[in-house]
Amino acid sequence: MRLTDDRYSGERRQFELALRMIRHEARTRTIRECTGLSDDRIRKLYATYFRDSGNSAVKRRRGKSPRQVTRFVKTPDNQLQATTLVALFCAGLLVRIDREDRVHACWPRPDVEFGHRLCRAYETYLLLHENAKLSFEWTWNLLKCISYNDELYLAQCRGCDARYVQDAYALDHRICPACSLELPGKACPRPPGLAAH
Numbered sequence: 513m514r515l516t517d518d519r520y521s522g523e524r525r526q527f528e529l530a531l532r533m534i535r536h537e538a539r540t541r542t543i544r545e546c547t548g549l550s551d552d553r554i555r556k557l558y559a560t561y562f563r564d565s566g567n568s569a570v571k572r573r574r575g576k577s578p579r580q581v582t583r584f585v586k587t588p589d590n591q592l593q594a595t596t597l598v599a600l601f602c603a604g605l606l607v608r609i610d611r612e613d614r615v616h617a618c619w620p621r622p623d624v625e626f627g628h629r630l631c632r633a634y635e636t637y638l639l640l641h642e643n644a645k646l647s648f649e650w651t652w653n654l655l656k657c658i659s660y661n662d663e664l665y666l667a668q669c670r671g672c673d674a675r676y677v678q679d680a681y682a683l684d685h686r687i688c689p690a691c692s693l694e695l696p697g698k699a700c701p702r703p704p705g706l707a708a709h
């Protein structure tokens with residue numbers, strides 16, 4: 513019976529994650545990657561729990577995930593929010609930041625645990641930023657982009673030493689978004705991985 517129990521609890525976690533991600537309006541493809549459920553089962557879940565239940569606030573997204581790094585650095589506010597997310601990825605052990613501020617992905621490929629951690633990071637971000645600029649899909653993209661250390665990197669502020677998300681192809685004035693917004697008490701998030709060395 514043990515095997516059946518394990519399989520049941522495994523399936524339950526898959527379904528819980530799918531529902532959690534549908535609530536965040538994740539794309540079918542993203543849900544499939546994390547849960548391992550087929551498109552058909554994801555569609556049925558959506559139909560059962562959202563479309564047919566009169567819960568029309570949740571939209572289902574199709575197609576590919578959006579992907580332009582400028583979204584993360586467009587304004588100091590966007591930049592601050594992206595930096596918050598990277599700090600939360602770090603706190604959730606989705607990424608590790610080394611002494612040279614390079615970001616390393618800690619999850620070789622998406623799975624159910626990864627999906628739940630990503631949801632937790634996104635939900636915490638929504639609690640911290642009233643006017644959230646980044647959707648769940650943008651969050652997922654940020655995690656990928658920052659792990660490549662290619663178009664995005666962590667720059668260091670010359671005013672307060674905090675790290676912040678920066679566009680590798682933009683001119684960097686070395687001023688973090690919190691300093692440029694002159695936020696009281698420097699609201700720049702600083703988990704252990706992002707602290708000044």
Ligand SMILES: [Zn+2]
Nearest residue numbers: 669672688691
């Ligand atoms: Zn600063």
